[in-house]
Amino acid sequence: xxxxxxxxxxxxxxxxxxxxxxxxxxxxxxxxxxxxxxxxxxxxxxxxxxxxxxxxxxxxxxxxxxxxxxxxxxxxxxxxxxxxxx
Numbered sequence: 884x885x886x887x888x889x890x891x892x893x894x895x896x897x898x899x900x901x902x903x904x905x906x907x908x909x910x911x912x913x914x915x916x917x918x919x920x921x922x923x924x925x926x927x928x929x930x931x932x933x934x935x936x937x938x939x940x941x942x943x944x945x946x947x948x949x950x951x952x953x954x955x956x957x958x959x960x961x962x963x964x965x966x967x968x969x
Contacts, residue, residue: 890898923941927934943949963969 919941923934923937926932927937939952943952960969
């Protein structure tokens, strides 16, 4: 894909602002994710619960997809029963 357009000063300024804001936003997201990971690890240790389980709970609460997870778990249970592993 080639850009066949000459950018004027105003367009270049807008692009610079976009890139600057985008980098800043991604840095903030990284920082927030790292902070959340540290918090999950601490609570996991404190409550003696697996960190992956806590992450899954947070994700389900965020996405609001409990019914989908429940359905998936039911499917897993059905298949385990079918192969005699439950």
